Amino acid sequence: MRVLIVEDEALLGQALAAGLRQLGHAADWFVRGSEADAAMLAAPYDAIVLDLGLPGGDGMEWLRRWRGRGVKLPVLILTARDGVDQRIAGLDAGADDYLLKPITIDELAARLRALLRRASGRAQPVWQHGALEYEPAAKRVRWKGQAVELTARELALLEALLLEPQRVLSKALLRDKLYDWSAAEPEGNALEVHVHHLRRKIDPGIVRTVRGVGYALGAPEPLP
Known part of the structure; x- marks a missing residue:
């Protein structure tokens, strides 16, 4: 699985990418939605991990833009925004899952696997x-x-x-x-x-x- 991470906190972004690589996945980390948007056109990603509080454009706006453009990749929102209304807005905007910080890399990987299973039609664990x-x-x-x-x-x-x-x-x-x-x-x-x-x-x-x-x-x- 190749994952696109969009996260403006440097330590967290680096840790997420390194943790997923240690689990055998390929992962690219970017700070801005515009950088992720360009990367998406250049590499075949399987899923996106998206923070909402991004510089130069909110993550929610990028999510709406991608869905409006027909991007069907599974998107997992990872954010500190814990309001119920915000979670509902994220899911309604096209997110497939929503995780609150802080998280462990094992839980993130498990959520991504579940998203990938659903996207590929392979719901079974084996x-x-x-x-x-x-x-x-x-x-x-x-x-x-x-x-x-x-x-x-x-x-x-x-x-x-x-x-x-x-x-x-x-x-x-x-x-x-x-x-x-x-x-x-x-x-x-x-x-x-x-x-x-x-x-x-x-x-x-x-x-x-x-x-x-x-x-x-x-x-x-x-x-x-």
Whole structure:
């Protein structure tokens, strides 16, 4: 999951981004809504964490602007404004969830996972694809009932494919899902290496190559 964080408190913004990265997610942090707006046009985000008290334009106004423009990304408002009327206004403006500061990174990650499940139509805690089982909360993978140990990047790649099992994802899109702008420039064949490891650790047919386009999840193999 790649998350866009819009938060004007430097210490909090940095902490949120660092905490999500430690949990295996990609995260980009910006102070102003205008910066986030530009970033949204340049990267394929899965969710937005939005503060309301932003310099140069209130977060609520940016939320209304994005929804009016047809942006469908899940938005979680994170703010110190605890009035019921403000929470109602945020939800009515198009927010999908509303959290009051202070929060823990584990709760934020859990709320984001729930938003992503709803947005993708995967409400269940365990995602099933034939003989493959994946638990996003625990980052646990099983193949034919046996546990599979994957690195954070391999898990992120598998999750991106599982979220859209019928779609062929381009290499550029998958790289953008795996690496935020704080990460060092990945080696040219890094994505191919991750795909190779998934095939070796799970099954050769778990990822399908579509020449000239990218990768897709392989056909589900039935449980034994």
